[in-house]
Amino acid sequence: MSELTTEGNSVTSSTNVMVPSTHKGDVILSVNDLSVSFKTHDGLVQAVSHLSYEVRRGQTLAIVGESGSGKSVSSLAVMGLLGSDNANVTGEVHFDGKELISSSADTVRQLRGLKMAMIFQDPLSALHPYYSIGKQLVEAVTAHQDVSKEAARARALEMLNRVGIPSAEKRIDDYPHQLSGGMRQRVMIAMALINDPELLIADEPTTALDVTVQAQIIELLRDLQKEFGTAIVIITHDLGVVADVADDVIVMYGGAAAEQGPVREIFYQPEMPYTWGLLASIPKAGDEGQLDPIPGTPPSLIHLPKGCVFAPRCAFRSQVPDNACATTRPDFEITGPNHAARCHLTTEQRKTIRLDRKIGK
Amino acid sequence: MVPYIVRRLVVLVGMLFALSLITYILFYAVPTDPASLSCGVHCTPEAVAANRHRLGLDDPFYIQYWNWVKAIFLGRDFGTGYVAMHCDVPCFGFSWNRQMMVTDVITSVMPVTIYLAIGAFVVWMTVGIFTGILAARYKGSIFDRGVMAITLVGFSLPSFFIGLVILIFFVVRWQIVPYPNYVPPTEDFGKFFMCMLLPWITLAILYAAYYTRLTRSQMLDTMNEDYIRTARAKGLPEKVVIRKHAFRAGLTPIVTSAGLDFAGLLGGAIITEKIFGLTGLGSVAIKAVENLDLSILVAITLLGGVFVVVANLIVDILYAAIDPRVRVK
Ligand SMILES: Nc1ncnc2c1ncn2[C@@H]1O[C@H](COP(=O)(O)OP(=O)(O)OP(=O)(O)O)[C@@H](O)[C@H]1O
Numbered sequence: 178m179s180e181l182t183t184e185g186n187s188v189t190s191s192t193n194v195m196v197p198s199t200h201k202g203d204v205i206l207s208v209n210d211l212s213v214s215f216k217t218h219d220g221l222v223q224a225v226s227h228l229s230y231e232v233r234r235g236q237t238l239a240i241v242g243e244s245g246s247g248k249s250v251s252s253l254a255v256m257g258l259l260g261s262d263n264a265n266v267t268g269e270v271h272f273d274g275k276e277l278i279s280s281s282a283d284t285v286r287q288l289r290g291l292k293m294a295m296i297f298q299d300p301l302s303a304l305h306p307y308y309s310i311g312k313q314l315v316e317a318v319t320a321h322q323d324v325s326k327e328a329a330r331a332r333a334l335e336m337l338n339r340v341g342i343p344s345a346e347k348r349i350d351d352y353p354h355q356l357s358g359g360m361r362q363r364v365m366i367a368m369a370l371i372n373d374p375e376l377l378i379a380d381e382p383t384t385a386l387d388v389t390v391q392a393q394i395i396e397l398l399r400d401l402q403k404e405f406g407t408a409i410v411i412i413t414h415d416l417g418v419v420a421d422v423a424d425d426v427i428v429m430y431g432g433a434a435a436e437q438g439p440v441r442e443i444f445y446q447p448e449m450p451y452t453w454g455l456l457a458s459i460p461k462a463g464d465e466g467q468l469d470p471i472p473g474t475p476p477s478l479i480h481l482p483k484g485c486v487f488a489p490r491c492a493f494r495s496q497v498p499d500n501a502c503a504t505t506r507p508d509f510e511i512t513g514p515n516h517a518a519r520c521h522l523t524t525e526q527r528k529t530i531r532l533d534r535k536i537g538k
Numbered sequence: 539m540v541p542y543i544v545r546r547l548v549v550l551v552g553m554l555f556a557l558s559l560i561t562y563i564l565f566y567a568v569p570t571d572p573a574s575l576s577c578g579v580h581c582t583p584e585a586v587a588a589n590r591h592r593l594g595l596d597d598p599f600y601i602q603y604w605n606w607v608k609a610i611f612l613g614r615d616f617g618t619g620y621v622a623m624h625c626d627v628p629c630f631g632f633s634w635n636r637q638m639m640v641t642d643v644i645t646s647v648m649p650v651t652i653y654l655a656i657g658a659f660v661v662w663m664t665v666g667i668f669t670g671i672l673a674a675r676y677k678g679s680i681f682d683r684g685v686m687a688i689t690l691v692g693f694s695l696p697s698f699f700i701g702l703v704i705l706i707f708f709v710v711r712w713q714i715v716p717y718p719n720y721v722p723p724t725e726d727f728g729k730f731f732m733c734m735l736l737p738w739i740t741l742a743i744l745y746a747a748y749y750t751r752l753t754r755s756q757m758l759d760t761m762n763e764d765y766i767r768t769a770r771a772k773g774l775p776e777k778v779v780i781r782k783h784a785f786r787a788g789l790t791p792i793v794t795s796a797g798l799d800f801a802g803l804l805g806g807a808i809i810t811e812k813i814f815g816l817t818g819l820g821s822v823a824i825k826a827v828e829n830l831d832l833s834i835l836v837a838i839t840l841l842g843g844v845f846v847v848v849a850n851l852i853v854d855i856l857y858a859a860i861d862p863r864v865r866v867k
């Protein structure tokens with residue numbers, strides 16, 4: 178840390194910027210300067226650095242970024258699911274009128290599943306193989322509500338019907354292995370929403386599914402959000418999904434937000450080279466084979482570079498004077514009313530590059 | 539579930555048949571002659587021949603085997619006239635050393651073995667599982683490290699050592715309990731309990747150490763599963779997550795080991811029985827080896843095999859009860 182501050186460019190204060198959303202709902206979740214590190218045998222893994230964001234009622238926030246960029250870890254930290262083994266979590270998470278990081282484990286547990294819920298990538302391994310889906314759903318209800326088994330089961334059935342499980346009265350006693358992947362993810366969604374939570378975090382909910390099923394699950398999430406007004410944080414690699422459902426987007430790189438803004442601006446006026454790279458790597462109809470993966474590999478989170486974390490892979494770093502990309506970490510800088518990005522390039526340079534390379538078209 | 543069990547039972551009968559044949563062949567291939575062994579000091583070749591005939595040992599091997607199997611289900615008569623003896627179903631033959639029917643020998647000592655096994659089983663399963671779960675939950679803590687160290691020691695100590703140490707301290711030095719003197723529980727449960735306590739503990743220490751480690755490692759494995767994260771994401775209290783979700787998922791290998799270990803103990807715990815002067819299957823087996831009492835050895839070996847095979851069946855049925863993926867439609 179001290180190294181960075183002597184550069185006169187503290188990662189701590191100036192990079193911690195809360196970017197307001199264009200969405201007008203009430204703020205439900207507010208994450209402020211969240212950092213997560215893990216003690217490991219190889220050293221301290223800085224998995225999340227100074228992440229801040231807000232989620233509003235009915236809003237969908239998408240978090241995108243390469244594997245290992247800290248998307249899951251930051252969400253698990255919000256949910257209080259990191260465990261205390263080797264994780265060190267700092268910052269603030271405001272939810273339901275409480276600050277969760279400093280709250281007791283039991284306080285956070287009582288919110289989990291009731292007011293904030295989470296679904297995961299692989300619905301087969303996320304469901305307990307030895308209990309019927311009915312049992313698992315009922316358990317989600319009775320964990321928080323003092324109702325009879327029958328009432329809980331009725332609620333489970335209602336949710337199974339709602340998420341589109343055909344002949345739910347029959348399937349409710351099935352075990353997870355008897356359902357298809359798409360059905361299992363529907364069950365997970367039913368389980369997450371069974372207590373009508375205010376916040377749903379979906380960590381790559383479609384990655385393990387067939388393409389056609391993916392679309393159905395996304396559609397289902399969107400419908401349910403409309404119906405219940407749930408705020409959704411969706412983690413995904415799929416920019417198609419982002420374009421489909423997100424109001425706002427956080428692009429993460431090396432554990433920190435690289436860019437954040439409304440979905441339209443991220444797609445049409447992206448402000449930093451990593452986002453440009455991500456957009457260039459989406460397959461577009463018409464130009465098959467034109468995929469441009471970003472060259473290089475993600476940074477080691479144990480030895481983060483001193484300058485811009487993305488600099489080693491950045492094609493434009495030579496355009497920045499004084500080799501600043503290698504020596505100084507760029508601030509998370511406001512580039513529009515609801516938009517911020519972390520890059521040393523000037524606004525003019527970015528505009529020129531976007532025009533030259535047809536980025537955001 | 540029922541057809542599954544029926545199918546398993548058919549397989550079980552086949553296995554027992556094979557087991558009996560192998561046991562029989564193994565022991566009857568031993569170059570001893572029960573006829574002359576049972577003849578006594580003043581032995582004449584005629585007497586040996588008569589004995590051999592009475593025991594049916596002059597029949598070809600397959601007839602002998604057939605008669606032996608038949609006797610188990612139908613009983614058998616040995617000899618004629620004043621030496622005639624009837625052996626009731628299930629008949630495993632006659633022990634010339636003991637001058638008793640094998641079945642009577644076994645049924646007279648079986649209760650001791652069964653009580654020994656059940657008591658030790660209850661102690662070690664309770665202690666092992668409980669400690670294992672706690673150690674896993676507080677992994678890396680002083681408690682966990684202490685448990686790991688103690689179980690390692692307990693696990694590496696031979697049972698005669700544990701038994702002797704316990705005997706010397708609890709019986710001889712401190713005289714907390716009297717030297718075990720077996721009393722059937724139906725007669726005086728208090729005395730029975732005091733007599734069995736030390737043998738139970740001796741046997742249980744060994745197994746408890748193993749089951750603690752097994753439970754702990756199973757728990758640590760399952761605690762990393764995605765569905766445990768889901769259970770926590772639901773907001774279930776950690777107690778419930780551990781008991782209902784993690785433990786159940788890690789139960790299968792524990793049940794497997796428990797079934798086989800228990801069955802093994804039913805076959806006799808030789809060393810523990812010896813140390814505490816209990817006459818169970820183990821002691822009888824040792825005596826039978828010393829005296830080359832084949833009819834008893836065959837019966838005990840077969841019985842041991844039956845316990846293991848039956849335990850296996852029970853374990854498999856429990857699997858299906860635990861894991862719905864095992865159930866056959
Ligand atoms: N318990 C842990 N101990 C040490 N390092 C960890 C731990 N959990 C996560 N990490 C590290 O934290 C980093 C961020 O992981 P995270 O799972 O958040 O990535 P992600 O963005 O979700 O990637 P993906 O797209 O592959 O899911 C990774 O480098 C990972 O190795």
Ligand SMILES: [Mg+2]
Nearest residue numbers: 248249250380
């Ligand atoms: Mg992830």
